[in-house]
Amino acid sequence: MSEQSPLDPAEGDPFGPHNLPYGVFTTAGEPGRPRVGVRLGNHVLDAGAAARALGSPYAALLDRPGLDPLLAAGRTAWRDVRRALTAWVTVPAHRETIEPLLHPLDAVTMLLPYQVADYVDFYASEHHATNVGRIFRPDGEALTPNWKHLPIGYHGRSGTVVVSGTEVVRPSGQRKAPADAAPVFGPSVKLDIEAEVGFVVGVPSPQGRPVALGDFRDHVFGLSLLNDWSARDLQAWEYVPLGPFLGKSFATSVSAWVTPLEALEAARTSPPARDVPLLPYLDDSAEEEPGGFDIRITVTVNGQVIAEPPFATMYWTAAQQLAHMTVNGASLRTGDLYGSGTVSGPEVHQRGSLLELTWNGRDRIDLPDGGRTFLADGDEVTMTAWAPGPDGVRVGLGEVSGRITAAPAG
Amino acid sequence: MSEQSPLDPAEGDPFGPHNLPYGVFTTAGEPGRPRVGVRLGNHVLDAGAAARALGSPYAALLDRPGLDPLLAAGRTAWRDVRRALTAWVTVPAHRETIEPLLHPLDAVTMLLPYQVADYVDFYASEHHATNVGRIFRPDGEALTPNWKHLPIGYHGRSGTVVVSGTEVVRPSGQRKAPADAAPVFGPSVKLDIEAEVGFVVGVPSPQGRPVALGDFRDHVFGLSLLNDWSARDLQAWEYVPLGPFLGKSFATSVSAWVTPLEALEAARTSPPARDVPLLPYLDDSAEEEPGGFDIRITVTVNGQVIAEPPFATMYWTAAQQLAHMTVNGASLRTGDLYGSGTVSGPEVHQRGSLLELTWNGRDRIDLPDGGRTFLADGDEVTMTAWAPGPDGVRVGLGEVSGRITAAPAG
Structure with missing residues (x-):
């Protein structure tokens, strides 16, 4: 084995010649x-x-x-x-x-393999959005009225997208419990992950010209794994009315490997049935190619598996997200990156965030070194994933990992 | 006069040698x-x-x-x-x-004079935020509970920042009136402006290291005028819970000239008194340099003045915004641009958006070619501004203008 040529990876290696990220x-x-x-x-x-x-x-x-x-x-x-x-x-x-x-x-x-132009993050898992709605608005409808009509998204900070392996400094900021009279300042006490898939735009589009659903493959080159680190306490206090800002902008990690869409032909799959009729620019019922990807994600903290989110369950597809993002005439640039939103499946162990896994800290996750609600300093989070490839061979999507370091003193 | 050298602008010219943008x-x-x-x-x-x-x-x-x-x-x-x-x-x-x-x-x-890295937009005028709150939440508090504790902001799309003079294509998208059963698709019928000042970051900062209030001048090079075009109907339907997205991302116009902060020494002024105690990282009461800028903006539509927003009335300063934006460890890059948020003063004619000037379309603005609630195709919006300079001479901030063109058919 030690004499084996690097040109001959083992049969069934998820990074064989069928992959080539x-x-x-x-x-x-x-x-x-x-x-x-x-x-x-x-x-x-x-x-x-x-x-x-x-x-x-x-x-x-x-x-x-x-x-x-x-x-x-x-x-x-x-x-x-x-x-x-x-x-x-x-x-x-x-x-x-x-x-x-x-x-x-x-x-x-x-x-980091390319210059990130704009970074957009979506919110495309019905299970995730439902869980979040139940946690934060227990008395209201879990999904906002717009959720099934459009893929909700927002812009994030492209300057803090980092490659897998980069340490993540615990962010500080303001938080305020509902009962507190005023906010307090300090390191986040609810540091979380979001297991996502990130899509990388190759070919630009001009301002004023929407990109149609069917043109997805002409613009999007491939995908990466993405961890949208989130400070839930900062986010909860800041996000009304203009959305997440400092709760997200300190770091977003992506895998070092960009898998071209061509390596994922066998992984294409139909998204879940839609409950409400879609406006024509989002209606993919007549598209030739199924819009979903059967990607199986595994999330570990300090080596222990904590979740296995199934990307195939995402309600909104990457092609729909691209069509939506540009339907107002917004242009695309080479290096635009958009995240799918947290991937959560219907089962408890398929949830892609600690917010959901611990139900906002109510429950604990057991790790060999003790229980967790949110991340502790020193924790190392790693996401890996694979998708079905040709002839039953897996396509490996590499990994995105990051270790939490303590907030600086002061 | 016709023989005058370009090296001898008229006395009192707002673009004399005291300015040099x-x-x-x-x-x-x-x-x-x-x-x-x-x-x-x-x-x-x-x-x-x-x-x-x-x-x-x-x-x-x-x-x-x-x-x-x-x-x-x-x-x-x-x-x-x-x-x-x-x-x-x-x-x-x-x-x-x-x-x-x-x-x-x-x-x-x-x-466009530099590569825009990340674009952030704030919401720093108390008068603007109060007007918006009254319009959209008439039965609740006008300001959200966080408003006086932190400068609310969000990331916008840097790829669609354009230089003054660039035509702006009317965006299309989803809108839904509260009484409607489902959203409809089409060109925005509430296309608006936001009169702002944009701050341009020169010197980067490393990830994980906040930039203190007092280091504003070490990082920020200068400022421009900025028009954050806004489709209010798209925005209203999409923005809960993750903030503005397509309602803003189609275009943001900036003036061609970046005025260095050094040209604005005489324009520095104290911000309004703060109503609530600020956390130390935002508390500028002991700063040597007053945090505000006395900038007088004039907004015209098709040549007619519709508003004169006074930048000196902004509650949050650019230095506070920078300190807040980085307090979680988010890094800065050369070319980061952040907008002040819509500038609105206490008087009706000082409001920096049509949303406020027409009270969300209830009232009309009279122009020679007819009344307006929001912008019509063909409308040309121009913002100009000046600030006090040395010896009573004005510092001109140039202009940011854009003409609305019709949404593409289809």
């Missing part, structure tokens, strides 16, 4: 030179070096310090580059050239 | 080469060419296609560059070199 890495030898990498098994191919070595015209897209040129290149280029990469890692004639360009994953540092 | 322009001869310009009277100095011609080391900051390097350079550089520019346009020995580098304003095209 993109990232950006540096090596210990050249920490100042970020480069595009493509994952194969537990190795990363220096894709730019491969393109150069093979005299490929795609060096213009791959021999770059970030994914942005590839993202902007469009669907035909995405397909052609993927075909080329598949050939490079599978055709025996390329073996000698390619093998030395594969770096062990544990010998490289992964970076 | 920065922008980015192209000429008809070289439309593909954006360059940094500094306004003097009705001319714009090609600042990079001037720096080159005079052998100035500031060519590295000025001979660039955007303001970003200057913004990032920091407070000492801002001061030194401003001193140099002042000398270039006032010292007789430079006249012969500088005069040919001044282009008439009407012969150049002004561009």
Whole structure:
């Protein structure tokens, strides 16, 4: 086994040649030179070096310090580059050239793979929105009247999107319990996670021109895992009337790997049946391609599984979110990132936030080092996921992880 | 007069050498080469060419296609560059070199002068927030309980920030009157303005490290006028519970000129007295520099003045907004832009939105071409402003204007 070539990952490896997600890495030898990498098994191919070595015209897209040129290149280029990469890692004639360009994953540092333009976060799980509504508005309707008519979303802070592995400093801010006369200031005492999938826009669209449901694949390149860290106590005090702000803006973590949509053909699935008729720009009942993705997420805290949210249960699809986000004429830019919203399924162990899992702190989660309601300093949260691939092989979506460090003194 | 040198603007010109705002322009001869310009009277100095011609080391900051390097350079550089520019346009020995580098304003095209990183919009006028509360929650308290404890804000879409003069396409979207059974789709019928001042961040701050009140001047370079176009009908239906989204994200216009804070020393003024004690990170009572700016805004529709909002009446200051925005550890980037929120004074003619001026369409504004509640296609909205400068001379803040074009068919 120790002599096995990195070009021969084990059969059934979720990062086999059927997957080929993109990232950006540096090596210990050249920490100042970020480069595009493509994952194969537990190795990363220096894709730019491969393109150069093979005299490929795609060096213009791959021999770059970030994914942005590839993202902007469009669907035909995405397909052609993927075909080329598949050939490079599978055709025996390329073996000698390619093998030395594969770096062990544990010998490289992964970076945020593209410049995040605008970051939008949605709220697309009916189970999540229902749970949140029951927790915060126990006497009212769980879902707001607009929820089934449009995918609710808001803009987040793109400057604080960080790559998996980045430590997350516990945020401080104002909180106020309903019974308190005035707010108090201090480190958040309800630091939470939100297990999400993030969609990465490649091809821009002009201002004033909506992007139709059916044009999703022409604009969206791929997806990542996303953890939308949330300070529930800050959020609860600030969010009326203009929505979440500091409760979310301190950090959002994404996985280092962007999985192209083309690797997820076998994972496409129909979203749940809709209860109310949709306006035409959101009505996907006649779309050729099913709008959902069968992605199985696992959330761990300090290595212990706390939830297994099923992305297939999301009410609103990524294509609907894109159509909604642009129906007012808002333009898209390369690097726009939008989160699905917290993924929660119908079962208790499928809930994608501690808010839901502990019912806003009423219940505790048992970990080997003690119970938790919300996150403690030092906690490490990791989300992993996979989706069905061709021939029953899984497509790995990598992981997004982050460790909580204490709020600075003061 | 026709022979007057562009280096000699009329006495009292609000764009005299005491002002010197920065922008980015192209000429008809070289439309593909954006360059940094500094306004003097009705001319714009090609600042990079001037720096080159005079052998100035500031060519590295000025001979660039955007303001970003200057913004990032920091407070000492801002001061030194401003001193140099002042000398270039006032010292007789430079006249012969500088005069040919001044282009008439009407012969150049002004561009968005820097790359907008994150865009945040606040809600800092007590008069505005009170009016909005009375309109939308007539039976409740006008201000939400958090309003006087923290500057409420939210993230907007930075990708749709456009420079003054850019046409604004009327957005379409969902709206639903309370009595309607279901939402309808179509062009907004309540297209509005919000007269604001926008603050431009120059120097970044690291994630996890709040920026203190007193460090405002180390991070914020200057300000612009800002019109936060708002579709009130879209906003009303979508904004509960996560805040404004499509009602705002179609376009935000900013003036072409960024006025450095150094030009506004004489305009500093104390904010209104605060009604409730502030938490230490927001308490500016012991700050050396008064936190407000005495900026007088005029809003016109099709040339007719409809409002004169006084910025000096804003409850929350730009320094408080910056301290709040980062108190959770959110980082700053060069090019971050934050809007003050709609500027409304206590008087009816000081209200900075049509929502308030027409009391959500109950009243009409008379224009020569007919009455208005909200904006009609073809309407041109222009905001101008000035502030007190040294020796009683005004500091002009330029203008932000935009014309509404019809929503695309379909």
